[in-house]
Amino acid sequence: MSKLEDLIAELCPNGVPFKPLAELGKFFGGITGKSKDDFTNGNAAFITYKNVYSNPALNINPDDTVKITEEEKQRTLEYGDVIFTGSSETPDECGISSVVTKKPEKPLYLNSFCFFFRFNDLNIIEPDFAKHLFRSTKLRYQIGKTASGVTRFNVSKKLMEKVVIPVPPLPVQREIVRILDNFTELTARKKQYEYYRDSLLTFGDEVPRVTLEKLFNIRNGYTPSKANNEYWENGTVPWFRMEDIRDNGRILSDAIQNVSDKAIKGRAFAANSFIVATSATIGEHALITRDFLANQRFTVLTVKNEYAKSLNIKYFYYYCFILDEWCKDNLTVGHFASVDMGRFKKFEVPLPPLEEQARIVAILDKFDVLTTDISFGLPAEIEARQKQYEYYRDRLLTFKELS
Template sequence: MSRLDELIQKLCPNGVEYKELGSISNISKGVQFNKTDMSDEGTHPVINGGINPSGYSERYNCSEDTITISQGGASAGYVNFITTKFWVGAHCYTIKPQQKVLNRYLYHVIKSKEYKLKECQHGAGIPALAKNKVESLKIPVPPLEVQREIVRILDSFTELTAELTAELTAELTARKKQYEFYRNELLSFGEIIKGGSTQSSKLCEIALIYDGTHKTPNYKNSGIPFISVENINDIYGSKKFISKEDYDLYKITPQINDLFMTRIGSVGKCAIVTKNVDLAYYVSLALIRPNNKIIDTGYLKYYIESVSGTKELSKRTLHNAVPIKINKEDIGKIKITYPSLDIQKKIASTLDNFEKICSDLNIGLPAEIEARQKQYEYYRDALLTYAATGKIIPRQTDRQTDRQTDRQTDRQV
């Protein structure tokens, strides 16, 4: 029998009492902090309505080890535990427990009910979370000894999860750097040329270059998929559409082996057109149509994304523009160095294989990180349910578990 089992049987034979969060803690909202007074670096984070700090300041208005809940914005309801002194902004609640409730215990419980808080968002424009919704959140309050044991178990599990996540993240970063190094080395040609020669041309001499529509799209619920810079990693996954009539006004439509390149906000990320499907595209993307008798599309993609291509783009990018951009005419001025077509295809094939390995890791490692986080969440919720009811409730989903527990709670409160 575990220590927690012993404590629950001894101290909670009939379950535990549920109380509203507002009755066991002080809930307050922060003070507005002007964006102009923040900096990108500083001693104390400014915590407002988002998941990450809004900025940093040398001032603070809240002590360390404080529970926060985002009050406004898309992340309204997000629960965090701030371990340093910080400035709490006007779009953030702080939760400070009263007697008989441990700070870390309360954090774990509220975090387990984060999705409930997010479901309480209101407002047609910028979402917000009303204070009364936070105050009415029902919290199981077992004896302090039980709370301490739960905190010990969950904090230990959290530490292990964080260590593993850090290791997996470092592995993913290393693999990405390895791929970038290999790509850049290969595109410096070296041994793969084996005595052959290379030549350089302006991109406009070996490809046609177009940009997308400059008009704000009239979006539809269905029709022709519409893509912009945000879709460059998955050009066939857009959820935005325009009508066939609007698409028919496009003078240049994508063809297989064309290359999309980002040119506004982010410059130089590429995607190859591999399907014979209609795609509408915005001005933030350039459409490059290589002369495939001279330059291989796959090779061109890798070259543009390499150190050499990035330097060429950077020379002509308007870095002071907001957002940064490169004009369509200047894209055509970048110099592309290339070997024979056969060697281009060999290089592209080699990098395709290497990128596939990295992509598999890019899928596998983040999936492993997410699985570890879900494992922690499952264990946390099961543990808190057990502490509150004395039973392990079989859980299909978080919501089903909470609804079962809440029905029991309603009968007790």
């Protein structure tokens, strides 16, 4: 840390200025006036919600496209722009940032569920510094306070203008970037594992495909009335929410919260069904191994009898990772993000012979330990490294304010 300490002692010994975003630039929205058809066979690069949420440094070479005509006057993203997700199920997940850290070689159009901030002067903040700064604990706390809502939280751009950031000298910013970037190498290894998994699940035209609506009975989850105490007392039926996946993983038999038999509409969802998040926190899934209920954020997939002997349940569990990514890229155009259910039902699942499905499952079961077991392998290493990164990030991004 000596070089950084020397730079601070030389360039900002008495502290650094703190400025509200309103003094440093302006906020802009994503593209508007688009229909579902505009996202099929588009002619321009499109930045999805998932791209923003998943990448502190934006992927500026996406596969996603949108149709843009010559007459349209839509804003495009530029080097140094800081993008934010506009809404989420919880305030903690609102305003997640992604920064354009490289100069785009082609026009980039931002989805309507996000917005972006453009600095008036790029000589104030290094884009690579911004990618760490806006995900730091102190900034995330400020940004979280700009969101309001009940079941869904939305970020206020007016309140975002009041978010205050430190503005250290550029040499100090660059040295902090050099230190923090060294902590992110393990994430690349995890992406290699995910690439290998997806390669195993990619097939040629010789393998038949079956749509979700042919393969599964598709039902919606629901929340029993909170006003009826009988539904919530002495419960024995697990009722799954996103918290269950976050806390306990993707193969589940018990839920954090149970409901009574009286809460069931018709019949419970059958054991060995899948829950897929198709609204709010989109693109999460789990395999449930006993009869259950789930809340309205989930679509529930239960294998039809005619496919019970041709689909390995664990094979589809792994294929859901591909479905998850598809869901994040196929949202409806509206006030909040949700999956286009018409296209969801038409999503095609490759069905190789059962022997091939079993072979893939055997490989991925071993592989899964390395990629998902929190106490073993790469995840444990990443978790330890991530904690180190967060500690040093927050420490390095804590400045004395210039009086």
